[in-house]
C-alpha cells in the first residue's frame with residue numbers, strides 16, 4: 001500500500017529524513033515512534049503530499065503523493081489548523097464541502113461516544129486545547145479513507161480521555177484501512193499497533209512486528225523504545 005524507497009529530505013543544509021525505506025501493507029496499524037525533532041511530522045507531510053520531495057520514491061498504491069492520493073489520505077496535522085472564529089456547524093459544513101468522503105452522521109456519533117457535547121454555535125476559540133484535539137481526531141476519522149496519518153493524535157488530552165480516544169480510533173476506522181500514528185506517547189497507543197518504526201534524527205533505527213518484538217524482548221514496546229533511543 002505504501003512504499004518508500006531511499007527518501008531523503010533537507011531543510012536547507014539540514015537533513016531531516018535520511019535515506020529511509022519503508023513498506024506498509026493495507027490494513028496495518030503502524031506506530032512511527034521517535035523523540036522530538038526525529039522527523040515524524042516531516043514524514044507525514046511528505047506522504048500526505050503537503051511537502052514535495054526530490055530524493056527517493058514515495059508510492060501510495062503505486063502513485064506518488066498528488067491530488068489523486070490526497071483524496072485517499074486523511075491527515076491529522078500536529079497543530080490545529082481550524083480557524084478560531086469557526087463554530088462547530090461551520091467546521092462540519094466546511095468538511096462536508098471539502099471532503100466527499102466526510103460522514104457527518106458518523107462525526108456526531110463519534111462526538112457522542114467520546115462524551116463531547118459541543119453546541120453547534122460554540123466557537124473553536126472558546127474550547128480547551130484537549131477538546132479541540134478530540135474534535136480534530138473525530139473530524140479526521142469521520143472521513144472514509146484508505147490511509148490515515150495521525151500526527152500526535154493524543155496531544156493535549158488527559159490520560160482518561162487518551163484511552164477513550166485510542167479506542168475510538170481503532171473502532172471507527174475500517175479494518176482494511178491503513179493507519180500511521182506518529183507519537184512519543186507510546187504506552188497509550190501500543191495496544192493498537194501491528195508494526196513499529198523507530199526513528200531518530202531522521203534515520204530509521206528499526207522496523208518491527210509488535211508481537212514478535214514483545215516476544216523477542218519480553219517487555220513492552222515502550223521499554224524497548226527507551227533502550228533503542230538511548
Ligand SMILES: Nc1ncnc2c1ncn2[C@@H]1O[C@H](COP(=O)(O)OP(=O)(O)OP(=O)(O)O)[C@@H](O)[C@H]1O
Pocket residue numbers: 011014016034035036037038039040041042043078184
Ligand atoms: N519548515 C522547516 N524549516 C526548517 N527546519 C524544519 C522545518 N520543519 C521542521 N524542521 C526541522 O526538522 C527536524 C524534524 O522536525 P519534525 O517536526 O519533522 O520532527 P518531529 O519528530 O515531528 O518532532 P516533534 O515530535 O517535536 O513534533 C527538526 O530539527 C525541525 O527543527
